[in-house]
Each structure stands twice: as structure tokens, then as C-alpha cells.
Amino acid sequence: MSDSPLLTADRDGIRTVTVHRPDKMNALNSATLDALFAAFEAAAEAPDVRVVVLTGAGPKAFVAGADIAEMAGLQPVEGRDFALRGQRTMRRIETMPKPVIAMVNGFALGGGLELAMACHLRVAADTARLGQPEINLGLIPGFGGSQRLLRLAGRAATLELCLTGAPIDAVRAQALGIVNRVVPAAKLEAETMALAAQLARAAPLALRGILDCVHVGGEAALGEGLEYEAAQFGLAFSTQDMREGTRAFLERRKPEFRNR
Structure with a gap:
């Protein structure tokens, strides 16, 4: 069995990339960030891939955040380097020459929301919860959350989410412009893949x-x-x-x- 933190599957011009660390709620550690960067590099170059769908394994989490166990012992320079590593991966996704859809199937918190915001479109289950709770760890967003949230939702919403650390539901996230569509959890995959198929035909x-x-x-x-x-x-x-x-x-x- 592969030790990769990602699963990939191709069908009809759509590549699905799944963050597969279910025992860690799909948290982003350094190895996962590097694997995501490599996966999107490959997808960008693959001639048969027209659309990428990004999601998380299991029903509970898209990505619950960065890996706190890895971060806990970092020193300042190491913390900066970890942030830059995450930002490099998010930037690779954001600048993809092919549409990237985040299929938000559960918690998208901290690094998870930052990962979703780096995608071009976001479809969320009505059960999803999104937020930037880094303040509760004595931290700030490090993978671009303060900047992309500002551009998507505006100053007031960004300050509220980052200063309070409180998560919001998918319906409010859509109202703020963070999420494009909210669908029933049971229909999330079907609705997301239908959108991906539409884009793959374009x-x-x-x-x-x-x-x-x-x-x-x-x-x-x-x-x-x-x-x-x-x-x-x-x-x-x-x-x-x-x-x-x-x-x-x-x-x-x-x-x-x-x-x-």
C-alpha cells in the first residue's frame, strides 16, 4: 500500500486529488504540502487532464487544518519556512492553467480553508464548517488566509473570522463569497462532478x-x-x-x- 498522503483518479478529463490522512482529519504536514505541489505540477502538464477536483478523505473533513503536532515544536525561522512552504503550494494551485474545484466535504479550517481558497471554485456540503481558528493557538494564518480571505470576503469578514477564530457554516460562507455553491451533503460529489464535467467540455x-x-x-x-x-x-x-x-x-x- 502506498504511503502517499494523496489519492488520485482520472475519468473523462477530470483528475480527482484526495488528501488522504483520515486519522489526522487530513491535516497538512510538510510531506502533504510537498505532495500537493507535485500533484498539481503533474496535473498542469498532463494533456488529458482538463479539470482538477480537490477533496479530503472521509465524511468529516476536507482538511481540518495544518498539522499542529508538526508545528508545535517549530522555532521562528522554521515557522516562517513552514508558512512559505504552504504558500508555495497554494500559489501553485491558484495559478493552475486548468480549473480547480474544491469539493468541501466537511471541516475546512485553518490551512484547510486556505487550501480551498487557493482553488478557483468551491462547492461545499451543507454540513461543512469553515474558518481560520489560528488565533486559538496563539498564531495567525500562514498559508495566505489573511490575504485570500480579504480578497474573497472583504475586510470586515476577514477580521471577524481571523480575530475570533469562530467557524461559520457553508450557507454563511456562500453569502460572504467564500463558497460558490452549497449543496446537500448526499449530493456533493454528484453536483461537483457535474460542474467539473461541464468545464471539461469547454x-x-x-x-x-x-x-x-x-x-x-x-x-x-x-x-x-x-x-x-x-x-x-x-x-x-x-x-x-x-x-x-x-x-x-x-x-x-x-x-x-x-x-x-
């Missing part, structure tokens, strides 16, 4: 262009973002998929995109 180069534009625009002034969008829009006209998409529309049929 034009891969156009998906990448949208991801790039949103990523650049989120970190740039409006004028710079608009200029980048126009350039990417123009590049789309050089693709066979654009010709196929417009031709299929005019011929009233479904397009067959080939990532070219």
Missing part, C-alpha cells in the same frame, strides 16, 4: 485565458488588466477551438474542442 485554451485574466486582473490596476484581457482575447482568434466554437454556433450544433 474550450481548454479559453478556460486558461479566463483564469490568466482573472489572476492578472486581481493583482493589477484596472487599465493593466484591461490591456491584458484584450491581448488574450486577440490570441484566442489564433486557435482552432475558436473557429470550431463559432462555426458550431452558426451551424447550431455542439462544438468539439480539441485544445488547439
Whole structure:
């Protein structure tokens, strides 16, 4: 049996990556962070993978947080390095050229919420609980939580979640813009995979262009973002998929995109 903290499975252009540390509520230790980085590097390069779904093993936790047992004995420089290790992994996910969907099946706390927020879309079970409880350990978020939460939910919600450490339910998380969809727990996998299948049928180069534009625009002034969008829009006209998409529309049929 593999000692890897991850399980992967491919089907119809969708790669499912599962954090598999059920005895630790899927907590993120250094080995798991490195494995996630490698898994997303591989998914980015795999020509047959069009969408990645990220989830946690078992019914209780997506990822319950960073591994406290590993963190407890760290010294300041080691703590900084652990944060940078986590941020490197989150950044790899955030900058993926293919859509990444977090299937939040349970607790997404601390590093778990930071991991979910690094994904492009988040579908949560109605039983999920999300939060940044690091304050209860005498810590602050270290894998980008204060920054991505600020961009998703705004200043007031970020301060509330980080300063109180109190978790929120999936419905409130959706209202704050942290979660895209909330579905009954029994339908979570079916609903998430249906969304993934929809994206897997879309034009891969156009998906990448949208991801790039949103990523650049989120970190740039409006004028710079608009200029980048126009350039990417123009590049789309050089693709066979654009010709196929417009031709299929005019011929009233479904397009067959080939990532070219």
C-alpha cells in the first residue's frame, strides 16, 4: 500500500486529488504540502487532464487544518519556512492553467480553508464548517488566509473570522463569497462532478485565458488588466477551438474542442 498522503483518479478529463490522512482529519504536514505541489505540477502538464477536483478523505473533513503536532515544536525561522512552504503550494494551485474545484466535504479550517481558497471554485456540503481558528493557538494564518480571505470576503469578514477564530457554516460562507455553491451533503460529489464535467467540455485554451485574466486582473490596476484581457482575447482568434466554437454556433450544433 502506498504511503502517499494523496489519492488520485482520472475519468473523462477530470483528475480527482484526495488528501488522504483520515486519522489526522487530513491535516497538512510538510510531506502533504510537498505532495500537493507535485500533484498539481503533474496535473498542469498532463494533456488529458482538463479539470482538477480537490477533496479530503472521509465524511468529516476536507482538511481540518495544518498539522499542529508538526508545528508545535517549530522555532521562528522554521515557522516562517513552514508558512512559505504552504504558500508555495497554494500559489501553485491558484495559478493552475486548468480549473480547480474544491469539493468541501466537511471541516475546512485553518490551512484547510486556505487550501480551498487557493482553488478557483468551491462547492461545499451543507454540513461543512469553515474558518481560520489560528488565533486559538496563539498564531495567525500562514498559508495566505489573511490575504485570500480579504480578497474573497472583504475586510470586515476577514477580521471577524481571523480575530475570533469562530467557524461559520457553508450557507454563511456562500453569502460572504467564500463558497460558490452549497449543496446537500448526499449530493456533493454528484453536483461537483457535474460542474467539473461541464468545464471539461469547454474550450481548454479559453478556460486558461479566463483564469490568466482573472489572476492578472486581481493583482493589477484596472487599465493593466484591461490591456491584458484584450491581448488574450486577440490570441484566442489564433486557435482552432475558436473557429470550431463559432462555426458550431452558426451551424447550431455542439462544438468539439480539441485544445488547439
